[in-house]
Amino acid sequence: MYDNFANPWTIRLKWAYLLTVVLALLSPVMYTVYISFNEHGFGARIYDFTFDWYRIVLGDKLLVASLEWTLYLAVTAVAITIPMALLSAKFYKRSRRKVAFVALMLSPLFVPADIMGSSLLVFFKNLAGAFTWLGETLGVGWFEGWFDLGFLTAMIGQIIYTHPYAFIVILITMSRYRGQQTEAARACGATAWQAFWQVEFPQIRVGVLSSCAFVTILSFNEAVRTGLLKGGFDTFSNVLVAQMLNIGMSGESYAMAGIMSIVSVVVIGSILVITLLRSEHLSRKARAMAEPMMSS
Amino acid sequence: MSNRSDIAVEVVDLGKKYGAVNALNAVSFSIESGQYYALLGPSGGGKTTLLRLIGGFIQPTAGQVFLHGQDVSHLPPNKRPTSMVFQSYALFPHMNVARNVAYGLKLRKVPRNEINDKVDWMLSMVGLEGYNARMPHELSGGQQQRVQLARSLVLDADILLLDEPLAALDAKLRKDMCLELKRIQEKVGITFIHVTHNQEEALTVADRIAIIADGDLIEQGSARDIYETPQKRFTAEFIGDNNLVDGIVAGASGERVTVDLDYAKVEVAAPGATAAAGDAVSFSVRSELLRVIDPAQADNGAWQAVPATYLETIYLGLTTSHLMRLPDGREIVARVMSDEPADTSLEAGQPVTVGWQTDRARLHVS
Numbered sequence: 001m002y003d004n005f006a007n008p009w010t011i012r013l014k015w016a017y018l019l020t021v022v023l024a025l026l027s028p029v030m031y032t033v034y035i036s037f038n039e040h041g042f043g044a045r046i047y048d049f050t051f052d053w054y055r056i057v058l059g060d061k062l063l064v065a066s067l068e069w070t071l072y073l074a075v076t077a078v079a080i081t082i083p084m085a086l087l088s089a090k091f092y093k094r095s096r097r098k099v100a101f102v103a104l105m106l107s108p109l110f111v112p113a114d115i116m117g118s119s120l121l122v123f124f125k126n127l128a129g130a131f132t133w134l135g136e137t138l139g140v141g142w143f144e145g146w147f148d149l150g151f152l153t154a155m156i157g158q159i160i161y162t163h164p165y166a167f168i169v170i171l172i173t174m175s176r177y178r179g180q181q182t183e184a185a186r187a188c189g190a191t192a193w194q195a196f197w198q199v200e201f202p203q204i205r206v207g208v209l210s211s212c213a214f215v216t217i218l219s220f221n222e223a224v225r226t227g228l229l230k231g232g233f234d235t236f237s238n239v240l241v242a243q244m245l246n247i248g249m250s251g252e253s254y255a256m257a258g259i260m261s262i263v264s265v266v267v268i269g270s271i272l273v274i275t276l277l278r279s280e281h282l283s284r285k286a287r288a289m290a291e292p293m294m295s296s
Numbered sequence: 297m298s299n300r301s302d303i304a305v306e307v308v309d310l311g312k313k314y315g316a317v318n319a320l321n322a323v324s325f326s327i328e329s330g331q332y333y334a335l336l337g338p339s340g341g342g343k344t345t346l347l348r349l350i351g352g353f354i355q356p357t358a359g360q361v362f363l364h365g366q367d368v369s370h371l372p373p374n375k376r377p378t379s380m381v382f383q384s385y386a387l388f389p390h391m392n393v394a395r396n397v398a399y400g401l402k403l404r405k406v407p408r409n410e411i412n413d414k415v416d417w418m419l420s421m422v423g424l425e426g427y428n429a430r431m432p433h434e435l436s437g438g439q440q441q442r443v444q445l446a447r448s449l450v451l452d453a454d455i456l457l458l459d460e461p462l463a464a465l466d467a468k469l470r471k472d473m474c475l476e477l478k479r480i481q482e483k484v485g486i487t488f489i490h491v492t493h494n495q496e497e498a499l500t501v502a503d504r505i506a507i508i509a510d511g512d513l514i515e516q517g518s519a520r521d522i523y524e525t526p527q528k529r530f531t532a533e534f535i536g537d538n539n540l541v542d543g544i545v546a547g548a549s550g551e552r553v554t555v556d557l558d559y560a561k562v563e564v565a566a567p568g569a570t571a572a573a574g575d576a577v578s579f580s581v582r583s584e585l586l587r588v589i590d591p592a593q594a595d596n597g598a599w600q601a602v603p604a605t606y607l608e609t610i611y612l613g614l615t616t617s618h619l620m621r622l623p624d625g626r627e628i629v630a631r632v633m634s635d636e637p638a639d640t641s642l643e644a645g646q647p648v649t650v651g652w653q654t655d656r657a658r659l660h661v662s
Contacts, residue, residue: 188400
């Protein structure tokens with residue numbers, strides 16, 4: 001909030017600075033999307049608008065297969081990560097050592113992607129070896145191939161990567177929730193689950209849905225960990241990165257980058273808009289409730 | 297434990313520890329069915345902990361809770377015949393008034409028509425007919441508290457727990473709601489257990505009051521007994537506007553003891569109290585029972601008198617307080633109705649005699 005003595009130019013300057021930073025960050029992405037619609041690709045002197053590159057991408061079986069794998073990975077990550085993050089956020093609220101708890105939950109964020117990926121790779125290799133040895137020792141084939149690189153290992157890597165983000169997003173929404181409402185529901189006869197599902201969940205739904213969207217996008221954007229842990233299949237990002245490294249940026253590459261950018265911006269933009277609208281709605285509620293309670 | 301059917305709540309040696317901190321120390325008491333019972337005491341004294349133990353929101357470290365004779369100590373709140381009203385309203389913000397009130401009935405799978413009838417009836421009971429479609433944020437504090445009350449009462453629970461239900465309301469609304477709560481309790485006839493730190497609130501609503509402080513049940517009794525004849529020094533300090541005076545027992549005869557104050561000897565009524573000569577005791581006299589008197593008035597034994605120095609007069613609207621200092625330095629207050637004829641000759645520093653009717657002072661041995 002600004003006081004009446006603030007210089008209006010200071011405010012304009014702050015906004016100008018903010019917009020410049022955002023534009024600087026987004027302009028390469030916007031340029032990529034712009035190029036993806038040029039029939040002549042990057043560096044051409046003329047610009048003819050076309051959807052052809054997108055048609056080629058969506059007609060390529062390898063790329064469509066990679067999209068499918070990415071989607072499976074995203075859906076599985078959402079299905080497992082969101083309940084885990086929800087539980088973590090609930091445990092956090094009960095925890096007495098909150099700083100230590102948050103530090104523990106966020107620690108995967110502080111490990112660089114390649115270090116995390118290669119560490120998990122070594123870990124799974126050893127684990128697979130240990131399982132094979134266990135199977136051989138026990139004389140059963142049941143343990144064979146459990147942690148060979150593949151969908152399971154890629155998914156575990158994805159969960160470790162996305163859990164901190166989902167945890168934070170849910171926690172922010174949950175911080176507005178007052179535990180007394182759960183107690184009130186229990187006092188009305190609700191079980192712990194009914195109190196959660198009927199009273200708490202509707203109030204943190206926005207955070208949970210935002211986390212779902214966030215984890216989905218992160219699954220589409222992730223390349224390094226998945227690249228190291230995926231085994232025999234390819235995700236969309238892996239194909240894109242491989243293309244760029246091997247043959248450079250083609251019109252197809254720009255279209256793939258465009259698909260990912262547009263989907264990400266639309267999903268994140270929607271979340272932001274919904275969150276802002278919700279926040280405004282909640283603050284209006286809070287203002288109404290904060291008014292002096294007069295005799296009625 | 298008691299088997300009497302008219303006992304709604306009985307707690308036996310109930311205790312709660314948080315790590316090394318004793319929030320409640322082996323408290324025992326019982327509450328009759330249909331009684332309005334107040335747990336009164338300073339903040340942090342353990343009264344909310346006690347209420348939450350009765351409601352099943354926390355598990356006891358020691359002791360038992362019996363509701364209508366049944367041991368419920370280890371049952372969760374939804375398995376107990378209790379309902380609760382919270383200080384911070386705790387309405388479900390995503391549900392309108394009708395859905396809030398109907399919540400518990402829906403859980404019990406009561407037919408829809410019956411739910412609608414009960415909700416309407418309960419809203420009219422709390423003076424909110426026609427508010428069914430309002431959202432909680434569209435209600436004032438008092439209205440929200442009424443909705444909470446309706447949500448709890450509609451369940452026909454035998455025992456209603458109220459945790460500082462009026463603490464967030466303004467003074468006028470608090471007073472109105474006190475009377476409203478009392479009226480509703482008399483109408484529905486169930487047991488109310490009301491936690492408050494406000495003595496006026498407790499005196500207004502309660503049939504019986506328990507004083508809770510430092511995790512202990514200090515004293516319990518009817519509102520009148522607690523106010524007029526407090527047994528414990530703490531109660532006298534906490535309830536009413538009491539003057540407390542310390543002394544040594546000089547002798548005892550019948551139901552009276554003589555207390556030596558160094559600067560005067562006074563007789564104090566001590567029904568049931570066991571005090572022997574030489575015991576350090578205190579006695580209390582409510583400020584409205586103290587008067588500046590003529591020393592001769594105390595000659596017949598019906599009045600007790602001590603010397604004091606007049607300090608000042610403080611006008612408080614309905615009442616006026618006369619502040620005086622005893623010879624041992626303790627300040628005492630005599631409070632009179634402002635429209636009573638006053639002695640206008642009193643001046644600061646003037647020696648006066650302060651007196652009270654002998655049977656109006658209470659002896660405290662602890």
